[in-house]
Amino acid sequence: MYGWTGRCLRVNLTKNDFQLEEISQELMNKFLGGRGLGVKILYDEIDPTVDSLSPDNKLIFVSGPLVGTGAVTGASCNVITKSALSGTIACAKLRGHFGAELKYSGLDMIIVEGKAEFPVILSIMDDKIVIQPALEYWGRTTSETENMFKNSLSDKWAACDTYLLSIGSAGEKLVPLANVINDGFLSVGAAGIGAVMGSKNLKAIAVKGNHSVTVADGNRFVQVVTTLINKLNSASLTSQSMSSWGSAFLVGLCNQKGILPFKNFQRSSFEESKQIGTEALSSAFALRSRGCFACPIACIKKTDVNNPIFKGKGMAPTYLAIGALGLNCGITDLTDIGMANMICAEMGLDPIASGGTIATAMEFSEKGLLSKDSIKLDLRFGHGKDLIHALTLIATKKGHAIRIGQGAKAISEEYGHPELFMGVKNIPLAPFDPRAIQGMGLHFATSNYGPHHLYAYTFIDEVLNVHEKLEPWTIEGKPELVKRFQDITAVMDSLGLCNWSLMGLKFNSFVPMINSCLGTSYKAEDLLQTGERIWNLERLFNMRAGFNRSHDILPERFYNEHIADGPAKGQISKANEMLDDYYGFRGWDNKGQPSAKILKALELEEIYGEDKN
Amino acid sequence: MARIKIDHTKCTGCRHCEIACSLNHVAGVANPRRARIRVFREGTTYFPTIAGPFVDAACTSKNDLIIGDQTYNMCLICRASCPEKPFFIEAETGIPLKCDFCGIPPSPSCVTWCNSGALELVED
Ligand code: SF4
Ligand code: SF4
Numbered sequence A: 001m002y003g004w005t006g007r008c009l010r011v012n013l014t015k016n017d018f019q020l021e022e023i024s025q026e027l028m029n030k031f032l033g034g035r036g037l038g039v040k041i042l043y044d045e046i047d048p049t050v051d052s053l054s055p056d057n058k059l060i061f062v063s064g065p066l067v068g069t070g071a072v073t074g075a076s077c078n079v080i081t082k083s084a085l086s087g088t089i090a091c092a093k094l095r096g097h098f099g100a101e102l103k104y105s106g107l108d109m110i111i112v113e114g115k116a117e118f119p120v121i122l123s124i125m126d127d128k129i130v131i132q133p134a135l136e137y138w139g140r141t142t143s144e145t146e147n148m149f150k151n152s153l154s155d156k157w158a159a160c161d162t163y164l165l166s167i168g169s170a171g172e173k174l175v176p177l178a179n180v181i182n183d184g185f186l187s188v189g190a191a192g193i194g195a196v197m198g199s200k201n202l203k204a205i206a207v208k209g210n211h212s213v214t215v216a217d218g219n220r221f222v223q224v225v226t227t228l229i230n231k232l233n234s235a236s237l238t239s240q241s242m243s244s245w246g247s248a249f250l251v252g253l254c255n256q257k258g259i260l261p262f263k264n265f266q267r268s269s270f271e272e273s274k275q276i277g278t279e280a281l282s283s284a285f286a287l288r289s290r291g292c293f294a295c296p297i298a299c300i301k302k303t304d305v306n307n308p309i310f311k312g313k314g315m316a317p318t319y320l321a322i323g324a325l326g327l328n329c330g331i332t333d334l335t336d337i338g339m340a341n342m343i344c345a346e347m348g349l350d351p352i353a354s355g356g357t358i359a360t361a362m363e364f365s366e367k368g369l370l371s372k373d374s375i376k377l378d379l380r381f382g383h384g385k386d387l388i389h390a391l392t393l394i395a396t397k398k399g400h401a402i403r404i405g406q407g408a409k410a411i412s413e414e415y416g417h418p419e420l421f422m423g424v425k426n427i428p429l430a431p432f433d434p435r436a437i438q439g440m441g442l443h444f445a446t447s448n449y450g451p452h453h454l455y456a457y458t459f460i461d462e463v464l465n466v467h468e469k470l471e472p473w474t475i476e477g478k479p480e481l482v483k484r485f486q487d488i489t490a491v492m493d494s495l496g497l498c499n500w501s502l503m504g505l506k507f508n509s510f511v512p513m514i515n516s517c518l519g520t521s522y523k524a525e526d527l528l529q530t531g532e533r534i535w536n537l538e539r540l541f542n543m544r545a546g547f548n549r550s551h552d553i554l555p556e557r558f559y560n561e562h563i564a565d566g567p568a569k570g571q572i573s574k575a576n577e578m579l580d581d582y583y584g585f586r587g588w589d590n591k592g593q594p595s596a597k598i599l600k601a602l603e604l605e606e607i608y609g610e611d612k613n
Numbered sequence B: 001m002a003r004i005k006i007d008h009t010k011c012t013g014c015r016h017c018e019i020a021c022s023l024n025h026v027a028g029v030a031n032p033r034r035a036r037i038r039v040f041r042e043g044t045t046y047f048p049t050i051a052g053p054f055v056d057a058a059c060t061s062k063n064d065l066i067i068g069d070q071t072y073n074m075c076l077i078c079r080a081s082c083p084e085k086p087f088f089i090e091a092e093t094g095i096p097l098k099c100d101f102c103g104i105p106p107s108p109s110c111v112t113w114c115n116s117g118a119l120e121l122v123e124d
């Protein structure tokens, strides 16, 4: 067995015990590992209608087979559970080094069940597995948690090789907007997962190990990886733009195309974009590059924000943070945005979900639909201090922020204007205006994980034109494009590769690396079919949890209000028009239900039988 | 003579060098604990350190390293493995590891995979 370790740790927190299990080769062939394997286990082991925060929900941490092998960008570990925010399946992508260290500790996967009686840390250090009480950690920020744990180790050199994943106070207090954090990195798409971890009283997981990960054809693998590093180096997006500024370089570009949302998607252009462009970013923060494990791109930017509380600890804001926490809340001050981003990382909030929630509340107050008295908070577009204050209150569940902390959907309903919620499946939209980028709009509507761009980054072709030259405003070819990207992403997540690498490499160029690593002889189509299998299984989970066609729809604003000004003036979303075509390409009926035929083709027919009941 | 120049200000902490070293010494085995280069993190800085000789006794005095306004423990960049700093020792066999300047000339494996420019081959 190459790449995989073949071992899984099953922890039952209610019974306070654990056991090691073997993972069957058949499962690995069919679902690859990582996200695919996690989705399969969750599908098989929990009832999709379970309350997300009940002990019956499970949390699965799983690294893909390429993680830790040295495969380029092979760093990602997935966390799969039923989301506390959306009620759909959720899959976070962890960055940094946690995923690789999990492999070196001899495990592909950790399944966490039940609920601990009091706060605990799961520690897996050199094959010694301990569920240790963690009362003194409860209430600590994520960086304090990491440092405290490392300082508690008697051997300071062991601390160098120890990696943690933890939740902040938001997760502890079961705020549905909570995220999970490792090595100071906010994970991708983790809204609704932090609270599940909190509901299990699991503060953190620590890993360290001495095991090797083996590669089938070592010599060939080394050659292929070297070639891919060189290719990434000759592509300008991965060698320059991403390396210099991280995803924040997209701010200027999205603004030019009218994709950048402003003030809760009321506008999608913004005159003063110089204030938040790459130059401003470099001067506001001293940028230093950090890479995830085995990543030659190193898109993560560290910064020193001149703030006495978080000094020197933070990540510079990414496109996501600038869009979701900044512009969509009308805020253009980069220091405020950086500070808000750090609060998210320290207190464990998801930036898209929290930014979107606050932007919604801000629109309510702007329209006079929410008085300061009823919410006891100032929430005004453009006021960084309001944002920072609200985030801190949400994360600690203080005062009236308890209501806001329930999420954008909940407040928009509570205050009587559900149409002001800019999201899908209870999750706020990532900061891309779907009217100005149609493919991504369709993905936002149909995504199994809510409207997050990193589950199908069609932007790469629609705007950056890396593999194909498409126009963002047209709908020709978009349903296929969305399906292809959704499937590719499912494969890459399952193997443990980072999506950003698609900015410099075609999916096909990964195939030799995958095969020499795993000792397989996959063709690109085989892998894409696996991706499709995973996507369909996730869909079936969501359908059994009560989601259907009526949830594959963008907010009314995007169909009814044309973009008012800027480069994309007059555009409107055509996601509804494309939906039937998209279902057609997927082999689903017009209710969005996968047909017996496609499930058979994907070897999921046994599941179809269950589903009929 | 060729040397590897280390510029820690460029290092991104990606640890690709560790895996390059591991894969090149035992074909098909990826394990940072078997690498002859390790990247140590202290605060916000990464220090790539290439294994030198094994010594069986630790230094009797400690040195501090000052970079800018930060003080670091000198052991971080010390190339020796010693009882104080049990790195560069193969876990299973206990055999000390030392950089043998591997790889296909003109580029050692760790340098080939280091994409940030932190590791560079220089000739005098
Ligand atoms: S591109 Fe960025 S997010 Fe992806 S693996 Fe590299 S450093 Fe991590
Ligand atoms: S030169 Fe070779 S042996 Fe020495 S650290 Fe680099 S990869 Fe390892």
Ligand code: SF4
Residues within 6 Å of the ligand: B010, B011, B012, B013, B014, B015, B016, B017, B018, B039, B046, B048, B113, B114, B115, B116, B117, B118, B119
């Ligand atoms: S490969 Fe280069 S950038 Fe990455 S950790 Fe090693 S020395 Fe640093």
